Amino acid sequence: MAQIPESQQKVKFYQTGTFTVGNRLLDAEHRNVQATMDRCNSLDSGHRACQGCGEALGARFAIDAAMRASNNQLIAANATGCLEVFTTPYPQTAWSMPWIHSLFGNASAVASGIAAALKAKGREDVRVIAQGGDGGTTDIGFGCLSGTFDRNDDVLYICYNNQAYMNTGVQRSSATPGAARTATTMPVGKNPGNVFGTGKNVPLVAMAHQIPYVATASVHDLHDLEYKVTRAMEVRGARYIEIFVPCPLGWGSKPGDTVKLARLAVESGMYPLFEAEDGEITGVTKIRRHVAVSEYLKLQRRFAHVFKPDNAHQLEQLEAIAERNIRRFDLVSAEGEEE
C-alpha cells in the first residue's frame, strides 16, 4: 500500500507533540483554504453549534475546500441532523452558498437529482455535494446512498461521523462503536453500552461499489482533510468522504479535547485514515506515534464503564478493533515511526 504523499506537510522541524504545522511555515500553495484569500466562508460564523463541535469544524474546512475546487460553483443537499439544525434557524443562519435541506434519509437522492438536472441543462460546471451525519448516512439514508454510488452519479457525499444520533439526544446509530453509552444503549448488564460486532463500515461499503474515490479524514488533520476533498473534486462520478468529528455532548468529553480526541482515535488505530480509488486502497496515513486505545477512551464518559474491572473484556475488544485496523491497513511500519 502506498503512503499518501506528504506534499501537504513538508515542514517537520522543531515540532513538539502536536504535529500541527502553522500555515505561516508552509509554502503558499500548501496553506489550507482558511489561510488564503480563496476562503469563502461557506459555513459562516454565528451558528449555534455546541462548544467544541467537531462537525462544525469539519464542515467548514471541507466545504470551503470544495468551494475552492469548484470555483465557488457548488450546491449542497443536506440531510436532517445536527449540521442542519445548528446552521439554519434565523438569525443563526450560517450558509453563504446554495443549500437545500431535504429530509433525513434522502440527501444523496436529492443531490443525484440536482446533478442529473445540471447535466441535462449543460451546466456541469456547477458541482453538487450531499452531506449528513452518520445516522442520516449509514442508517436511514443508506439505501439512497447506495443508489447514488451504483449509478455513479456526479455527487460528492460527505458524512460527518460523530458515532450516534446527536441531534435527537444521543441515540445509537450503526456507526456507534461497541461498548459506547448512548441513550438507547445504557451501560447496564454484563455487556454495558452498545453491543459489539454490529454496525457498518460505510467507507468500505462505498469501496465495494467500485466508485472512483473514497476517503476517510479527521478534524485533527485539516490539511489532510482539505487535500482529500480537493482530490475528490478533481474526479467526476460518485465520491464518498467520511470525516471523523468528535462530539463533546454525546461523548461526554471536554469541548477543548475535540481535536485531541480526533488525533487519539487515529493514532490509536481506532479510526484509520485512508483513500481508495475504484475500490482499491491507494493510500493510508501511517500512525506516527502509536498510543494506547485507553488513552483515547479515558477522555470520554461514554466509555467510562469499560475501565471497571468487571468490564475489562470490553476494553480488550476495543483494543482488538484497533489492532485489526493496524493490521488491515498497515498503519504502523518502520517508516511511519517517529523519525
Next chain:
Amino acid sequence: MPDSAPTKTVNLPGNHACALGAIAAGCRFYAGYPITPSSEVAERMSVELPRVDGVFIQMEDEVASMGAILGASMGGMKVMTATSGPGFSLKQENIGYAAGAEIPCVIVNVMRGGPSTGLPTRPAQADVMQARWGTHGDHPIVVITPDSVPEIYAQTIRAFNLSEQLRVPVVMLYDEALGHLIEQVSLSGSGDIEIANRKWAADPKPEFQPYASGDDLIPEMVRPGDGFRTHTTGLTHAENGFPTQDPELVDQYMRRILDKLEIHNALIESFEAIDTEDADYLVVAFGITARAARRAIKQAREQGVRVGMFRPITLWPFPVAAFESIVGGKHGVLIAEMNAGQLITEIERYRPAGCRVDGLNRIDGETITPRQILNSLRELADNE
C-alpha cells in the same frame, strides 16, 4: 415490572407513561428509530424491556422499525413502535399491511408540526386525517387520543387490548406537549390491570383456514411452531390465506376486515362528555386542546353561556352514535383543533339541521388557550 408490583404513584412525562403502559399491557417487543418528540418512548423502553426479558431493537430507519414489529407480532409477541409525523409517513405502507394481514400492533405518533420536517419540537394535532387515511386503500384502523399523562398510561394499555382482540393496528395519537408534560400517574399493580390477549388457534389440522372467522369476524392467530402451515400476505386473500382475485372472495374479505370494527364498536368507542345535558353549545376537542376547553366551558358558564364539551377518546372510528345523541338540540358546535380544520369535517357530517359549526384552528406551533376558546364560543353564541 415483577408480577407482584403494587400500585405506586410517580411523576412521569407522557412519553415515559406510554412506555410503562406498554410494559404493563404485556408489550415485550419494541423496535424504533430516534425522532423528536417521541424518542423518550424508545429510551424508556430500552431500559424497561431488558428487565422483563423483552426485546428492544433500534432499527436503521422508520420503515424497518415498523416491519420489525410486524414480524415480532406474527412471532407471537405484543409489540409497539413510536414515532412522529415524518416517521409516521414512512411507516404507512407497513401500517396498511398490518391492517390487511390483521397483525396486532401499537403505533405511537407523538404529533409535531408539519408538513415535512415542519416543527420538530412543537406540538400540533395535524395528523388526524393521516392517522385514519395515511395508508392506501380501504382499511380498518383504531386511533386513540388521550388528553393527560395518566390517560396516556391507561389508554396505551387499552390500545394493546384492542389491537390484540381485534387484530387491528392501533395508533396512539398525542402531541408533543402531552409527550413532554410531566404529571402524576398511578401505575397499577399488575393484578389490577385488565389484559386482553389475541385468540390463538389450537388445532393444527390440515384443513385449517387461517383467515376464517366466526360471528365475531376475527380469525384466530397462529403461533409459529405450533404445527400450523399458514400463508400470510399483503395481497388480498381468501380464508385459506392465499391470494385471490375472485370478486366474491375479495368482497367477502374486504367486508369482513371493515365490518369487524363496526360490530365491536361497543368495545372501541370511548369519549368524555362534560356538562352536555343542559348545554346550548358544545365544544369538541381532544388531546391537549381538551384541557383548555375544560377551563373555557367553566368560564363561559360563569358568563351565562351554557356550554358543554364532547371529547372523543377513540378518535377513529369516530364515536358517531355518542356524538349524535349529545349534539341533538344544540344551537352550535365549536371544534377546536391544532390544525387547519381536519376533525371539523366529521362534525359537519353529523350535525343536526340548524346547528352552526365553527372551527377554531391554531397552526402556529402553539397550543390553543382557554381564552381563545372562550372568545370563539362567545362569537358562536353572538352570531348564532
